[in-house]
Ligand SMILES: Cc1cc2nc3c(=O)[nH]c(=O)nc-3n(C[C@H](O)[C@H](O)[C@H](O)COP(=O)(O)OP(=O)(O)OC[C@H]3O[C@@H](n4cnc5c(N)ncnc54)[C@H](O)[C@@H]3O)c2cc1C
């Protein structure tokens with residue numbers, strides 16, 4: 001039994017989510033191969049070869065893999081699926097985009113967002129915004145899976161010494177093309193990988209307040225910044241700050257929810273955090289039902305106080 | 311609208327149909343309302359759906375709204391809503407038609423439908439209806455699968471643009487801005503294509519009473535999976551459904567000093 005893991009990378013370096021996905025593969029058991037598909041992705045492939053527990057790296061290098069377009073990447077995965085019992089990718093926007101396409105082309109189900117491996121064919125995944133956990137068993141010959149990274153501790157990025165095999169590129173299907181990207185630039189840790197997250201909601205009232213109040217706190221803590229959907233919708237911060245059922249799923253050591261009411265869709269994205277701190281002026285706010293430490297009061301007074309106390 | 315006016319309108323749409331027909335198919339799923347906090351059944355067989363409010367999947371409302379706006383802008387000529395599931399999905403289709411979809415198709419079955427099965431049903435309908443664009447929701451808020459649109463695109467051999475926050479159709483191409491982990495990206499793709507909606511694509515309108523009434527008279531066709539020769543048997547068996555671990559209730563701290571003290575000495579996280 002061999003398992004193919006689809007690496008997430010930017011050609012230069014491997015994304016952390018790949019390490020959690022390899023960890024899920026290791027739980028299933030069997031030889032783990034990492035596919036690095038990209039353009040000029042030699043550095044990423046070299047990093048992939050060092051990942052603990054990886055038996056082989058498959059590198060597919062061609063200009064038409066640069067943009068990670070779903071049509072081309074899915075076709076490549078399907079063309080190389082032979083011999084694998086499982087194909088895994090992180091449940092990132094990249095993995096969610098490509099893997100259902102792979103599954104449909106293989107005529108198998110896709111199992112989304114697994115948080116635990118019960119056996120080689122049985123997995124646990126959240127449904128209903130995490131209000132229930134379903135244990136599902138697949139009867140398909142190949143299991144196509146996306147992995148919720150918060151469910152699996154990452155394997156070591158170093159220590160492995162896998163061979164890199166180069167894969168023949170498939171044709172460019174030319175069904176779509178990338179016109180451009182607007183990526184959020186930040187010196188802060190990535191939301192998905194941060195140990196501490198400072199997250200703000202509609203209670204902050206404006207983009208200006210969000211930045212003026214939360215950035216100094218995040219700076220002191222070395223934290224990533226996050227937000228509720230309401231804060232993103234109101235334009236305080238870009239979309240990729242959103243935590244929740246339909247945003248990012250995070251599980252840091254500490255999650256500060258500031259001016260966030262705690263709607264189920266928001267809780268779905270952060271309730272597995274180790275420690276939750278809530279600051280809200282409404283003592284009845286649902287966020288307090290999941291918070292380890294709640295502070296009732298005006299955030300405009302409490303947040304600066306907290307920042308100077310750190 | 312008087313019958314004469316309706317006739318004129320019909321002719322008009324027929325004419326434009328001939329020149330630049332652009333049909334949009336919108337799959338809409340009937341799900342537990344997003345405000346409901348579901349409970350897991352004691353026997354672990356599933357969640358309790360008895361007497362629970364059901365609504366259209368919020369992402370599908372956004373999809374219908376987008377399709378209707380494209381029609382109102384003169385880009386699309388027809389909007390067809392499709393729902394797969396039990397007879398009550400008719401209500402979901404009526405809601406779509408009240409927002410502005412022209413007609414509805416119900417693929418009626420009591421069987422459990424998983425995303426691959428839905429994608430196959432939708433493929434059969436696409437083969438028949440020949441839409442230029444299919445706009446799905448990005449994810450159903452019950453199964454949280456986030457698969458159907460991508461699967462349909464694969465089965466059709468079409469390009470896809472998931473998690474759309476902006477859609478433009480022109481000159482046989484779709485230009486779509488997508489919400490991705492690091493920010494935004496814009497793709498251009500050939501049509502036909504599948505688009506899946508993200509939350510910020512638009513804000514769906516409320517259906518007005520007159521439009522709800524009008525929707526009752528719009529055509530609603532019913533087919534069965536067998537009519538489409540599709541095997542909808544599930545590929546995944548649900549062994550059990552359980553409740554997630556509850557967080558133990560925390561404490562309300564008196565002030566910032568106490569919070570910092572607890573974070574340092576009790577939780578030892580800073
Ligand atoms: C399909 C769907 C998917 C969704 N997905 C997500 C998702 O992924 N993530 C997400 O976050 N939401 C999501 N939502 C939205 C969610 O339902 C809530 O609307 C949203 O989380 C509310 O954001 P909020 O807590 O910032 O705003 P509000 O609910 O308005 O809460 C603001 C809070 O700030 C407090 N406050 C105000 N002023 C102060 C002050 N001066 N000091 C202290 N406290 C103050 C208030 O007491 C209040 O509790 C989704 C909704 C739907 C329908």
Ligand SMILES: Nc1ncnc2c1ncn2[C@@H]1O[C@H](COP(=O)(O)O)[C@@H](O)[C@H]1O
Pocket residue numbers: 336337338339340367369370373392393394395423425428445446447448449450451453454455456457458459
């Ligand atoms: N039973 C269904 N009937 C109609 N559309 C559906 C159905 N199931 C899924 N869809 C569509 O596919 C999208 C994604 O669903 P899912 O893959 O289940 O998360 C939904 O937002 C709908 O647009």
